[in-house]
Amino acid sequence: MVNLKAGVALVAALAALVACGGTEKAAETPAAGAPRVLKLWHYEGADSAMGKAWAEAVKQFQVTHPGVTVKFEEKAFEQIRQSAGMILNSDEAPDVMEYNKGNASAGLLSKQGLLTDLTPEVTKRGWDKLLSPSIQTTARYDERGVMGAGKWYGVPNYAEYVMVYYNKDAFKKAGVKVPTTFEEFTAALDTFAKAGTTPLAVGGAEYPAQQIFYQLALSKAQRPWVDAFQLYKGKVDFKGPEFRYAADTLADWVKKGYIGKDSAGIKAEDMGVSFIGGKYPILVSGSWWYGRFASEVKDFEWGSFLWPGNTMSAGSSGNIWVVPESAKNKDLAYDFIDITMKKDIQNLLGNSGGIPVAADTAAITDEKSKELIENFNTLSTSDGLAFYPDWPAPGYYDVLVSGVQNLINGTKTSDQVLDEIAAPYEENLADIGN
Template identity: 25%
Template structure:
């Protein structure tokens, strides 16, 4: 299946899927030609001549710790240092949750890293920008052609006003390496055992749960001790029930309330799944990695997770695993997704030009090929990329195209306010643990949301 057919760009969450692999010229245009007023925090003039930078050591923090993405990052770092022997990479890895809790302190210290992966939205990137901890990348976006490589709708996910108050507008503070959507992984043999087909719609998925349970199977695998899986479980459910327009409006403060019918309905679904045993017992004490391992070992028919688990599940399950982005209320696939954490240059970077050279190297067309070869989904797929139908890679590629083409991407819910990550993740744990009703859960989200809107 060739996934690079022509299509019109959707209203939100658009990702370009077919671009030339030809390298961009290092002197494509003068800095600032995009109309941005941003300038590097450092006084160093912008240059792409890496050899002129002398001996440089870049400390890089990332959360690419899992399976294929870790393999890709190691390979890209080795290739980078071979191509630029005067620039050494010292890699520091953190889990997503560890990165969230330690990065701001690290950026504020004297030995701050040079390049980091920053989570988009108000809680992380917005807070870093407000504190002056990240450099605007607009000058390098011009010389490396990032503004042309990625659609503006995509770039806006990594933009903030200089004061960190307005998301998706202002300066560019990061470039993303991977694309991602949250969907349903399914065990093909167990579905067949229960006489079921792969789910296409949310209704298919939900109708399968009692059938699987009656067949003696654990319907879903899930672990939320890391907190972030709760965002994916609730977010994918909300996206299908509310639709992309309404769910995206909630995240971007364009309209709606978290106490509306669809958010409450999604919360009610999660509570019911837990009460009925569709979610495994003790899930709030199980890590996401253990849940993925348990699913791979057949201890669950469905797993709601992101495409970043592709390489891990391909290796563990072979052809016995499939993936679906479920169709929602509009009849098209609508789900949580967008781009991976943004690669950003810190304000204390020892050599911002070397940092920009690195970011360009790990996000260009050649890097996309490395990502595909290691079982990952790059933001921009290689021009001639083909994925075999019936394979997990083929499922993910086709679903990625369909969601992107039809405008079904909903930004991650924790982007909504500076405190929404904590409010949402704690709330989902209490919701599925039976300590909070769906009404109490959605009211807590709305209180956080309203407080943020009042302060804007």
């Protein structure tokens, strides 16, 4: 994602985690006696698992680096996504920031020379030993900006995947059981729709709707198709059975009342709030919502399950720490990243509803968190992580948002939408020489 995150602004309390003093590297200060500053950006909500873990990492950094001020700036996912290239090419760049992974995001910035090659630090600090091969895919990019090989330009510090969240109380009231097959899933959607309830909370104005589109495509896909689409290891037929089924089915779900016709204009945040408020019984999105639902859903019992019938789902490492090439305090950035990879920080992340990449699994005691991590492991160990649909080409996120909105609104046919999303993909292949 997306994967791609909800664009949630961070609360001021985290921004206030600031301290002053000196570090063991104080001799490297840019001016005699001048205090050093670690400029940090990320866009995780303060109540999210990652937000809690990174807040603790900031505290530990302050203890181990007395004399360094941590300047944390509130950002939103969309804000960073839209302006990263311009900001990182200026003196305003942070020292370390969370950034979206994939060819169209971190890959593009690495190709443009805007990110620091972290390979020496990865080897020196042993981060490569902590991360499984599948998680490392989104950290490494070749000279074309294609993920999976080449130098390390980012460090994943958590994992994520797309799942189905559901309102247990609403399911019980409607007499719907948790589906284990795709046919049972659509039957559940139909039961709610016929009872006058729109079953799916959908945010068509941002990433969530395209994730449903991708899940539908993956229901007809095998690993070679994903590798062709994401890693350019073959030709993709946009009117083949995968994308054809996704487009036709999504449009059909709108007609059947499974997806609201007004959802094309709904943003991810509003989608999440509507589920929290009990308006919709089902929400399809990423594990990054897990911690927030755990803390904010008060009026009903909820749970989650993998998209029924699929052998693959959208998912990967989470977003990655990157160090801009123009960063002024790279050594401090490396130290901060190192702290976020420590077992106690990773364990905190896991017990707060996140998916750690370097935790002690025996230390994860929260039952809901165990379920979340077990479902991820089911995908990860069976080669079921299919990355996110907006990754393959620069600007592809907006292309997919527009295409899926057209399907929801009924303003374009499936053929027209598939042509619309195929064109920039093919143009990107030509640009990189594939």
